[in-house]
Amino acid sequence: MSKRRKKGPSHTPKAKDRHWHGFRQDARAAKASERTGTPTTGPRSKTAASTTTRSSGRPAGARRAGGAEAPELVMGRNPVVEALRAAVPGSALYVMSEADDRIREAIKIAGDRNIPLLQAGKAELDRLTDGAVHQGIALQVRPYRYAHPDDLLRRGATPLIVAADGITDPRNLGAIVRSAAAFGAGGVVVPERRAAGVTAGTWKASAGTLAGVPVAQCTNLARQLKSYQEAGCFVAGLDARGGVTVADLELASGPFVLVVGSEGKGLGRLVSETCDMLATIPMPGHAESLNAGVATGIALYEIARRRAS
Known part of the structure; x- marks a missing residue:
């Protein structure tokens, strides 16, 4: 096996060498004026605790050595x-x-x-x-074996990764994985703590696509996003406060990470500040918000359409 390189594959240039590096700095400065409003992903729907699943002798989401969850x-x-x-x-x-x-x-x-x-x-x-x-x-x-976050950079010549910030409903995570599979994303990365992991509910909601789309876990999502940036990826977070619509994400044609926030709180502060840009989904109808799974699907559709053209 080849030795893992922390900063991603050689075909992906470093951030400072890409043509949009200066634009990233301007986007970060502009975000200071975008800190009011409500998150794109709406309040989490109230769901009763499931009685049909149970971990075997460990807390829900507990992991074994080697990155696998308990049965x-x-x-x-x-x-x-x-x-x-x-x-x-x-x-x-x-x-x-x-x-x-x-x-x-x-x-x-x-x-x-x-x-x-x-x-x-x-x-x-x-x-x-x-x-x-x-x-x-x-x-x-069967216990799920998570991928390493750096592995997602190696899936395809132009990486497309979805980062889920604090998604707590396994079914929402499964829906995100299903959208990732439908629109060509290389994988999904989630935090180890205070977030849903891969459960039977996740498998069912993914409609079996978990077999082909890896999920990776990281100890700190903001730090992992910075690692992706250092590897040459542009990072955009979904948020109603965004200054650009998902249809206008021109830089999505290159190495790209889409960050979706939790069902209740949206993007966390540190994660939001780490993003190069915040993007929004226009909703001319009567709905005030979208849940994380639906929002991810819409955003990935627009990204896939731009990358195809």
């Missing part, structure tokens, strides 16, 4: 079948008996995908699920 369990007949239909990667299917058609369907899908089938009694399933309602079936989800 997760999806339990209950309908949730397990839905997860298997959505190609959520399972490592084992625990069943008490072939009680009904849904359990038989789960067993068939698991068999087709070579997921080990394990017979388990009620006491064992109660122990595995910490006493939660499991209806005699549980799917153990």
Whole structure:
């Protein structure tokens, strides 16, 4: 294996050598007057805590050495079948008996995908699920192995990366990954803390595209964005306070990082200050805001259209 180089691939020039480096400085100075208003991504919708998934012996989002999350369990007949239909990667299917058609369907899908089938009694399933309602079936989800943030720079001749700042809903993260796959982004980077990781819900919302679009974790998103800038990427954050629309992001044709904020607070202060520019999505209709997944899809469509031309 080649040795990892901190500042990205050799085909991507340093920021100071790109024609837009001076423009970046002007954009940063102009941002000082753009600090009023509301974030582009709207308030997070209220969702009840899910009872169909549970991490195995660790807090939600806990990671093992090597960058993988702890195993997760999806339990209950309908949730397990839905997860298997959505190609959520399972490592084992625990069943008490072939009680009904849904359990038989789960067993068939698991068999087709070579997921080990394990017979388990009620006491064992109660122990595995910490006493939660499991209806005699549980799917153990394979731990997700995150990419290194620098790896995303190597996906394609002209990097396009999505950075998610504090997205707390795994389904929103899955929607972002799905949009990244649809519009040619090389991957998604998320913070390790106070943000959603890859769960069964993320897999389902991504409609299986997580298999082809890597998600990377970083310890500090603002610091990682600076690293991308040093590697030659222009960084733009989605925010209603932006001075340019997403359709007018001329520099998106080069190495580019799109930053989307959290559902409730938008971009964090340090992340916003690190961005080279803030961009907005015009909304002539009656809606006051968009959630992070929808906003990312619209922005990536405009970026893909500009890069194609």
